[in-house]
Structure formats: structure tokens, C-alpha cells
Amino acid sequence: MKKRAFLVGSILIVWTLAALFWPVSLRISRDYSQVILAKDSTFLRVFLNSDKQWCLPPQLDSEIPANLRTAVLTYEDQYFDYHPGVNPIAILRAAYLNAKHQKVVSGGSTITMQVARMMEDEARTLFQKLIEIVLAIRLEAQYSKEEILREYLTHAPYGSNIRGFSAASFRYFEKKPDQLSWAQAATLAVLPNAPGLIFPGKNNEGLKAKRDQLLSKLLAKREIDQETFELSLLEPIPSEIIPFPLAAPHLTERIHLENELPVVYTTIDQSIQYETNFFLKQHAAQLQQMGIMNACALVVNNKTGEVASYVGSQNFDDLENQGRVDGVTSQRSSGSILKPFLYAAAIDEGLILPNTLIKDVPTYFESFSPNNASEQFSGIIPASKALIYSLNIPAVRLLNMYGLTKFYNLLESAGVQTLFRTADDYGLPLILGGSEVTPWDMAKLYSGLAKGGMFSDITYLKGNENESHRLLISSGASNLILEEMKELIRPGLEFYWKRYGNQKPIAWKTGTSYGHKDAWAVGATPDWTIVVWVGNFNGESNKGLSGMRSAGPLLFNILNILPESEDKRWFESDEEDFTEVKICSETGFYANPNCANVELSRVPVNMKPMRICPFHEKRILDESERYIVCSRCWGEHHVEQNVLRYPPDVNYYLWKNGGIVEAIPPHNPKCPVRQERDVLKIIYPLDHANLFVTKDFDGSYQPVVSRLATQFPDREVFWYLDDEFLGSTIRKPSLPLKLKAGAHQLAVVDSEGNRDEVGFSVIIN
Ligand SMILES: [Zn+2]
Ligand SMILES: [Zn+2]
Structure with a gap:
């Protein structure tokens, strides 16, 4: 008999222990609001969870603030630290009170039991209560007090659709929980007890009475001193629910769609974001009067590749004008803003230096005949001027020399992700805006140029170290081009020149797409890359659109708000990036023996050999200096001259633009060989x-x-x-x-x- 009792007893004990320690997960819900944070960990945006509630993920707060813990335990569960999940005295007391009042006036629930109830989420029947008690004991057996309290505080209801102390702390007090005062901690302690009855703004008197009662209790328990108590009583009860901030709405929307992490740490700088947004909004308001409805801007830190501000449109809520469209990822014609990359790459290729002359005359490339925006032709022009004046013909000639496919590949490697057609399908118009690009990709390109031709991805995610760096343009060529782009005086910019002339330098380029649909201004300093796009999201063109006038001013407004780094140096050009060669001063090619003026010029150290000056030549004339002669027709006496000779089309435009063009003497008519025939x-x-x-x-x-x-x-x-x-x-x-x-x-x-x-x-x- 004894044996049997022992056996039954043993089985019971084992069964009880097994039941107690049978793993149960402490989990009320994992349905959290997605929180997107700025670089300084302040909120950019918080999304409702799938249950349409504000419930912040627990990893946001590493600790439960001590005053909140004390206030909550004093109010809800004084013996929390000692009981095993249930408090028999509290249950008996509750049963007595309920019987006396003939209704439920007290639950007698511990915090652990409340956690158990939230986990079960069932009606409050007596049987359910028993299940909760068992579950509470099991939770206590398997989890620490801190884990249980945290689970409770993370999910406790705080009125409206606010759940958890973290959301409540922000929405009632606009604070992080660790900054709560005692009065505020006490308010948050009493709220979950009857969130539907007591609600800020609805029943302030009732809420205040409950809070003050708790404060008295805290004073009695010597958790707070008399002075804190008196000051706390004076603190007002929150009268409204403060909305979460909504900064960088387009970016946060993009992250929300791309990323499921409950907490996303971004690289956005709150103040740069705020000011970029402010200036963009102001600028867009002016543009809208001209019928230009949309704009966007992106700022990237060149040192880290991190996005500092991201403004996708003039106003996220301007639904009438497609304000929800994210301009930063929209594909738009590049206009002229790819030109600096061609010029820089052409330097490495040995095709040009900044002073090298490029022909600017009407030219047919198979079926394509580009025209300059001004419809004027200068005849021949230094590369740097062709770039600054954004002339189309020299750019197309240069692309033709450099190689279309090679340039296309360069753009792809540098990060342009929108080249959906083949190089041949784009053809040479690629350099004039024939392809579509995004402001996002343009930031990668200009940031790469600013980093001495080292291209890499940019990121809006904190700690997203970029490992892939691609050196596509030499540091020397990048610096030569950046130096040219620093030039602020541009045609039609006299007004802005005066306004912005004395401010910090920036290498920048504007672009206006064909048909006046897109206006760009993109610039880089050693620290920052700024991309501004202006136009209409619906593709409507506007005669008033110009990169210089419509986008330029906003670029400079943004530049002004960006903090300068300690060293205000311009782009560093290491001396070892350069070597010196003899260059023809007039044409910018390697000097030939007939060049009149030769100078030593800095060129990138690995630049491919350049063409010898094709325009200076030795001319041999007969004694009368009327005819050109050659070795087959010169007499005993002839005259040698060093002359600059341009091709006939260049001469034509030089002459048309008011230049004096010397006539070339004819070849000696008595020459027996003359020239090639029937070519x-x-x-x-x-x-x-x-x-x-x-x-x-x-x-x-x-x-x-x-x-x-x-x-x-x-x-x-x-x-x-x-x-x-x-x-x-x-x-x-x-x-x-x-x-x-x-x-x-x-x-x-x-x-x-x-x-x-x-x-x-x-x-x-
Ligand atoms: Zn020369
Ligand atoms: Zn001859």
C-alpha cells in the first residue's frame, strides 16, 4: 500500500515537474510596428503593425527605466519580485471583494497572470482564470522576472491603439522611456489598468486622481521624496496624443516595402533632411507657379557613401500633383549630366586634356546629326569650355572617338542601373540624354568622381559597409575634370554668379533634357554629393525648365546647409597622380616640333599617349612665298614656316564667328606629283x-x-x-x-x- 502511494506520489511529482518545465514560449505577439530611425536613432517614421496598432518592437529599449518599473509594480503587483506567478492572498482578497460587491471589482491578477491572459487572449471565465494561473506558474518557472515584466510592458494597452510603454511614452510625452519623469512614469503605470475608461483628453480628472493616488503610495513607500512628490502633482496630464514624426516619407516607404526588419537604422541626418525638405518645398512652390510641379533631391556623404537626406517629391501629401511618386528612383532623361564622365574617361584614354581643342562644327554620324542647344558652332573649342558650355557636338565627337560601347560599359560599372537597351540601340545620343537615369544612380556617379574615380554603391542603411569599390577613372583625370566643373560663371548665370559667387566651391553640372522635360543640377564637394531634379512626374514639358535656372538655385541652397568638414581643402590632388609632359599651348595636344608655344602640363600619370598636335605644321614655300612646294618640286631656295592649320570646316566657322582665317597657298602648279588622284x-x-x-x-x-x-x-x-x-x-x-x-x-x-x-x-x- 505504502509502495503504491509512493509510486503514485512519484508519478505525480514527475508529471507536475514535467508540466511545469514543459517549454512554453513567453510570447504575447510578435506583431510590431516597423520603426525606421535616423542616424541619431530618433524616429523618421513608425508604421502601424498589421493589427493597426502602435506597438514598438522591444529591441528599441535596452532597459525598462527604473522609475517606470517601480511605479508599475507599486500599482499593479507589489509582490511581483517574490511571488511564483500567483499571489494567493491577492486572489483571496479579490474573491472576497467580488463576492461582497456582487461583481468583479478586482482581478487579483499578478503581472505574470496578465501576461498569461494576453498570451491566451480568451474571455475571462473562471476556467480561463485557472488556465492563466497554471500558465503563469509555468512562465515563472522558465523565465526571469525581468523577461516577464518586459513582455508585459511591451504589450500593455495604453488607450486608443497604443500598446507598450515605448509607444505610450512617445505618443503621450514625446519622449524616450528613459527620459520619463516620476509623474509621467506614474501616468503610464495606471493607464493599462483601464485603458478604455481613462484616456488622456477624455477623462483627465479621473486619470489625474489615479496618478496622484499612485504618487502618494510611492511617497509612502519612500520611493520618491516629498519634493519630487509635490512637483509631480503639479505636472499636467497629457491632453492629446502626439503623432509619430514623418520624415523622409518616400525613403521610409521604400524601406517598408523592401525590408521586414522591425527596427531599421538609416543614415538619414535629421537636420539635413529637414532643411533639404524645407528648401525643396519652398523652391517647388515658386516652380509650381510656372507649371513645373515636381522636384526631388538627394544628398550623399562622399566619405561614407551614406545618404544624408532623401526628399522624393515636393510634398508627400500633394496628391493632386503626384506627391507620392518617389523622384529619387524615377527614370528620367539624363540631359547633359553624363558628359563629365566622358570627358574624364577621355583624358585617361589620351584623347584630350582640359585645353585640347575639339571640333565644334555640324557633323553627321551616319544618320545622326547633333546640334548645339544654341544652334551656334564655334568651329573649334577647348574640351573644358565644351564641357562647361555643355556643347553637344564636341561631346558626341568625343564619344565617337572614345567608343560608344566602352562608355556604356563604364556607366554600367559606375552604377547606372537603367541602361535597358544595348549600346548600339542608344547610339551616340547616349551622351545627350538618350538614356534614362535615376537621381539615385547619378548620386553614385558624381560621388565616385568626387572620390577620385573610385565608384561604389551608396546606402541609406546604417552599418551597410560597401565592399565593392571600382576604380574606373584615374584620380588625376577626376581631379582635372572636377577643377573645370568648379567654374561658376556660366552662360546665363550672371545673376546667380553674384548671388553665389563668394560661397564655398562646388564642382557642378546642369542638364536640361530634350524637349524641356527634365532639369538637373548635380554637384560634388570633397564631402558631399547633391543631386537636384526638377520637372513634371507626368512627363509634361515646360519651356521654363532649365537645369541652370530651375534646378541650380536649389542645389546652392542645399549646399549652404551642409556642414563643412574640418579641412576645407578642395579635392586633394596627390602629386604622384600626375606627371608632366610637353603640350602645345594653343591646341592642347602633345607638342610636335612645329608647335609655336610649348608648355609643361600636368597629366594623369597613367594617361595613354596622346596624339601629337595635328594643327601645327611646317609649310615649305617657294622663293616667292606664293606656292607650297614639296621635295619633288622645290628649287634651290625655299622658305620654311611653322603654321597653324585647321581643317576647312573649322576655318569656315572661325571665319563666320569673326575670326581671321589665312588662305592656304596653292601647291606649286609645276609639281610633277601633286597629290593623290581620284580619292x-x-x-x-x-x-x-x-x-x-x-x-x-x-x-x-x-x-x-x-x-x-x-x-x-x-x-x-x-x-x-x-x-x-x-x-x-x-x-x-x-x-x-x-x-x-x-x-x-x-x-x-x-x-x-x-x-x-x-x-x-x-x-x-
Ligand atoms: Zn601645336
Ligand atoms: Zn610638289
Whole structure:
């Protein structure tokens, strides 16, 4: 009998222990609000959890503040630190009180039991109460007091849809929990007891009475002194619920969609974000009066690659004007803002230096004929000026020389992620805004240039160290281009020059896309990269849109608010990045022996060898200095001259722009060899031909397409109609001619001076 009792007893004990320690997880819910924090860990934005409640994730607060703990335990569960999950005295007392009042006036629940109830989330029946008691004991057996208290405080209801002390602390007092006063801690202690009845703003008297009662109790227990008590009584009860902040709404929206982490630490600098937003809003208000509705801006710290501010539109809540669209990730035509990368890469390639002359004359590249925005041609212009004036023809020529595919690959490696078509599909217009880019990617590009050609990703996530750095442009070439882009005086910017002339330097570039749909201003200092885009999200064009005037001023407003680093140096150019070579002062190429003025110039140390100056040459004249002679036709006496000779199309535009162009003397007519023969031949129209041209339906004449045969298709060919220069062609043996009735003369000259000409008549039908 005894044995049997012992056996039953043993089984019971084992069973009880097993039940007690059978693992139970301390988990009321894992449904938290996503919290997105700025770099200084203040709130950028808090999202409702899936239950439409504000319940902040527990990892936000490392500790429960001592005063809150004391206030909560004093109010809810004085013996919390000692009881095993249930407090029998409290239960008996509650039963007695409930019986006496014939209704439930006290639950007698410990905090652990309340946690158990929240975990079970069932109706308050007597049976349910028993289950809670058992669960409470099991929780106590398996978890520390701190873990249980924290679970309680993290999920306790605080009125409205606010759950947990952390959300309550912010929404009632706009504070982090560790900054709560005793009066505030006491308020938060009494709120969960009857969150529906006591509610700030609704029943202040009732809430205040409860709080003050608790404060008296804290005084009696000597948790607070008399002075704290009296001051606490004077503190007002919160009268409203303070909304969570909403900063960087587009970025936080993007993070919310991309990232499921309950707490996201970003790199956003609250004050830079605030001020960028402020200036952008102000600027957009002016633009909107002109019918330009949208703008966005992005600021990146070049040293860290971290995004400091991210303003996706003029106003997140401007629903009428698509304010919810995130301009920072929108694909827009790049306009001219890719040009600096081509110029820098072309330096490394040995194609240009800042002073190297590039032709600026009408040119046909197969079927593509770019035009400058001004529709003026300077003839020939130094690369740096072509970049600053943002001339299209020199940029296209340079891209043609550099290689379209090579440049396309460079852009991709540097971080442009929106090149959806092939290089050939874009063609040479790629450099003029033919492709779409995002402000986000442009920040990567300009930041890379500012870092001496070292390109890497940028990030808005804190601690997101970037490991992939790609050196795509040499430090020397980057610095040479940044130096040119520092130039503030730009055409049409006299007003801004005066306004911004004396402020800190920035290397910047503007861009206006074809058809006035996008205006860009992008700039970099050693510390910062700023991208500003202005336009209409719906793609509507606006004649008033210009990178310089519409986007430029905002760039400078933002630049002004950015903190300067300790060393105010401009982009560091290490002497070892450069070497010195002899450069022709007038043309910017490697000097040849005939160059009149030669100077030592700094060039990137690994720059590929450059072309020898093609414009200075030795000219040998006969005694009379009337004819050019060669070794086959010079006499005993001849004269040598060093001359600067540009191609005929350049001369034409130099002359048109008021320059004096010296005529080239003809070759000695008595020369037995002269020149190459029949290198160029116009095959249409034929010499002496009569052309019948028909009128189109709209009254215009159809163009006559001339055709040319050449032995050297890669040579540039210059076309003249009735002595008027038409343009030049490369690898394109034809040119459409708009002809009036009557006699015409068409001439072609190649870069080596070979020529052919035909005369013909046009008869209009
Ligand atoms: Zn020269
Ligand atoms: Zn000769």
C-alpha cells in the first residue's frame, strides 16, 4: 500500500515537474510596428503593425527605466519580485471583494497572470482564470522576472491603439522611456489598468486622481521624496496624443516595402533632411507657379557613401500633383549630366586634356546629326569650355572617338542601373540624354568622381559597409575634370554668379533634357554629393525648365546647409597622380616640333599617349612665298614656316564667328606629283546634270540625296554647296541637299585636302 502511494506520489511529482518545465514560449505577439530611425536613432517614421496598432518592437529599449518599473509594480503587483506567478492572498482578497460587491471589482491578477491572459487572449471565465494561473506558474518557472515584466510592458494597452510603454511614452510625452519623469512614469503605470475608461483628453480628472493616488503610495513607500512628490502633482496630464514624426516619407516607404526588419537604422541626418525638405518645398512652390510641379533631391556623404537626406517629391501629401511618386528612383532623361564622365574617361584614354581643342562644327554620324542647344558652332573649342558650355557636338565627337560601347560599359560599372537597351540601340545620343537615369544612380556617379574615380554603391542603411569599390577613372583625370566643373560663371548665370559667387566651391553640372522635360543640377564637394531634379512626374514639358535656372538655385541652397568638414581643402590632388609632359599651348595636344608655344602640363600619370598636335605644321614655300612646294618640286631656295592649320570646316566657322582665317597657298602648279588622284568622287548628282525635283503634298521640295565614293571611308569629308559649308560626314557617303531651282555647285574636300566638285541645275516640277 505504502509502495503504491509512493509510486503514485512519484508519478505525480514527475508529471507536475514535467508540466511545469514543459517549454512554453513567453510570447504575447510578435506583431510590431516597423520603426525606421535616423542616424541619431530618433524616429523618421513608425508604421502601424498589421493589427493597426502602435506597438514598438522591444529591441528599441535596452532597459525598462527604473522609475517606470517601480511605479508599475507599486500599482499593479507589489509582490511581483517574490511571488511564483500567483499571489494567493491577492486572489483571496479579490474573491472576497467580488463576492461582497456582487461583481468583479478586482482581478487579483499578478503581472505574470496578465501576461498569461494576453498570451491566451480568451474571455475571462473562471476556467480561463485557472488556465492563466497554471500558465503563469509555468512562465515563472522558465523565465526571469525581468523577461516577464518586459513582455508585459511591451504589450500593455495604453488607450486608443497604443500598446507598450515605448509607444505610450512617445505618443503621450514625446519622449524616450528613459527620459520619463516620476509623474509621467506614474501616468503610464495606471493607464493599462483601464485603458478604455481613462484616456488622456477624455477623462483627465479621473486619470489625474489615479496618478496622484499612485504618487502618494510611492511617497509612502519612500520611493520618491516629498519634493519630487509635490512637483509631480503639479505636472499636467497629457491632453492629446502626439503623432509619430514623418520624415523622409518616400525613403521610409521604400524601406517598408523592401525590408521586414522591425527596427531599421538609416543614415538619414535629421537636420539635413529637414532643411533639404524645407528648401525643396519652398523652391517647388515658386516652380509650381510656372507649371513645373515636381522636384526631388538627394544628398550623399562622399566619405561614407551614406545618404544624408532623401526628399522624393515636393510634398508627400500633394496628391493632386503626384506627391507620392518617389523622384529619387524615377527614370528620367539624363540631359547633359553624363558628359563629365566622358570627358574624364577621355583624358585617361589620351584623347584630350582640359585645353585640347575639339571640333565644334555640324557633323553627321551616319544618320545622326547633333546640334548645339544654341544652334551656334564655334568651329573649334577647348574640351573644358565644351564641357562647361555643355556643347553637344564636341561631346558626341568625343564619344565617337572614345567608343560608344566602352562608355556604356563604364556607366554600367559606375552604377547606372537603367541602361535597358544595348549600346548600339542608344547610339551616340547616349551622351545627350538618350538614356534614362535615376537621381539615385547619378548620386553614385558624381560621388565616385568626387572620390577620385573610385565608384561604389551608396546606402541609406546604417552599418551597410560597401565592399565593392571600382576604380574606373584615374584620380588625376577626376581631379582635372572636377577643377573645370568648379567654374561658376556660366552662360546665363550672371545673376546667380553674384548671388553665389563668394560661397564655398562646388564642382557642378546642369542638364536640361530634350524637349524641356527634365532639369538637373548635380554637384560634388570633397564631402558631399547633391543631386537636384526638377520637372513634371507626368512627363509634361515646360519651356521654363532649365537645369541652370530651375534646378541650380536649389542645389546652392542645399549646399549652404551642409556642414563643412574640418579641412576645407578642395579635392586633394596627390602629386604622384600626375606627371608632366610637353603640350602645345594653343591646341592642347602633345607638342610636335612645329608647335609655336610649348608648355609643361600636368597629366594623369597613367594617361595613354596622346596624339601629337595635328594643327601645327611646317609649310615649305617657294622663293616667292606664293606656292607650297614639296621635295619633288622645290628649287634651290625655299622658305620654311611653322603654321597653324585647321581643317576647312573649322576655318569656315572661325571665319563666320569673326575670326581671321589665312588662305592656304596653292601647291606649286609645276609639281610633277601633286597629290593623290581620284580619292574622292561625287557620283550623284553628276556633273552638268539637270535634276527634276518634285513638290511634296505640303508644298516643300524633296531633298536631293547626293552620293559620294571615297577610297578612305574613315576620313572626314567636308561638303560645300555653292561655297556655303553644309557640314562634315564620317563613314556616311551621302548627304541630303535642300535645293532651290537654278544652277548649283557641290564640292567635297577630305581632311587630307583631296577634293571633287560638280555643277548641276535643278528644275522644280
Ligand atoms: Zn601645336
Ligand atoms: Zn610638289
